[in-house]
Structure formats: C-alpha cells, structure tokens
Amino acid sequence: MRERTAPALSARQPGAVHSALSVLEAVAHLGAGVTAQRLSAELGLPRATTYRLLNLLVEDEFLVRTPDLAGFALGAKVAQLAAVAAPPVRLSSAARAVVDNARHRVRGGVHVVLFVDGRIVVIDADPDFPLSDHARLTREPGRFALGRLMLVDDPSAQGAAAEAARADLARWGATRQSGELAAVSGCLAVPLRDDAGRLAGALGFSGPRHRVDEPDTVLAALRPAADALAPLVV
Structure with missing residues (x-):
C-alpha cells in the first residue's frame, strides 16, 4: 500500500x-x-x-x-x-470554601466559569458531577445556560433564544436550558459580576431537569454563593 x-x-x-x-x-x-x-x-x-x-x-x-x-x-x-501558554486560574482558598459550600447544599453539578473575549473559560468544574460535554460547551455555547447568559449580555442579540434567555434572567436571575440536549437533564447559570456590574462569569448548575424547571431550591443556594464568589474571582 x-x-x-x-x-x-x-x-x-x-x-x-x-x-x-x-x-x-x-x-x-x-x-x-x-x-x-x-x-x-x-x-x-x-x-x-x-x-x-x-x-x-x-x-x-x-x-x-x-x-x-x-x-x-x-x-x-x-x-x-x-491554556498551554498561560497557567490555569486556580480558586483561592476563600473562593474554594464558597464553591464547596454551594456544592454541599445543592448536591448537583456546580461549576465556575469566566467569560473571556466571548469565550467560556471553565475555572472549576465539579469533580463529582462533571460537565456533560466540555468540548460542545466551547463549540456551541448557545446550547447551554452558560452560553445563553453571554447572549443576554449582548444588547444586539435578537431572536427567540435571546428573548427566552432574557425572560428567564428577569424572572429567575438566571438563564436555563431544560431537556434540550438530554431529555432528563438541564442546566442553570447565575451571573458573576465585577465591581462595575459588568458580567464577568457565571456559577453554573447541571442536574435533573425537574430542578431546572422549578429552580427555586437550587437558586436559593446559588444566588448567595454567586454574590460571595464574584469579588473573589473577578
């Protein structure tokens, strides 16, 4: 041959x-x-x-x-x-304590990401409940709650996906994806904002679909965690 x-x-x-x-x-x-x-x-x-x-x-x-x-x-x-050229960002001990507490309370996948130049950079993925498809999150961010949060932050974004994400953010303080990639699961994303109020990242949740469809319990843990985490990572 x-x-x-x-x-x-x-x-x-x-x-x-x-x-x-x-x-x-x-x-x-x-x-x-x-x-x-x-x-x-x-x-x-x-x-x-x-x-x-x-x-x-x-x-x-x-x-x-x-x-x-x-x-x-x-x-x-x-x-x-x-990532090869620059060392990965690591959570400080204070930030780690906040994230560990959120994971203990939520008992599902809790992930920390930053938004850098329109990209989702995963800072800390939950080791016990890993991201379902890290590569796809990078390639198709709009299929995930984390990417939809970036979409909402773009005032020029139009269309049904942008409007649905804005409605979720207005109602829940988070964006959602429910049952679209897997029928029984979904995800949430709560904003991490800098001192000026600009969107800098997110605290994400991935888990059973019913916890995303009715997110009050999960968000009761994630919202205060995001507030505490933001000044430690952005």
Missing part, C-alpha cells in the same frame, strides 16, 4: 495562512460577535475570501459562531493554545 505524502506547499499558501492568522487576530481585537462584513472591511480582504477563511476557521474550531449566529468568536482550539 502506497504511503500518502503531504501536499507540497505552494507559493500561494503562505499568504492564505497569513490571512487566516490576521482574521484570528482581528476577532481577538474586535471582540466576540464581530461580523464577516466588519472583518472584511477592517482587513481589506474581499468578502468572498473573508467568508472562506471564516468557514475554514470555524470548521477547524479556531473560531465559533456566536449564539445568535450573527458573528464570530474565538473557538476551542484558541482556548487550548491559550
């Missing part, structure tokens, strides 16, 4: 690589939600070239579409590279 050989590098490929890296750099600089049209204008690239590069970068998970599908954000591959 003949061994496959790597394709020869043509003279045009380095330019394409440079353009792709320029797109990644522009998305990082302009922030999550930047549109293809804006990127094309900023970089001086033809629109067709910009769309082709964006599609390739999304396919390879260097970029993801934002939950409203209107723009783009840095994806899982970039997060993996960043």
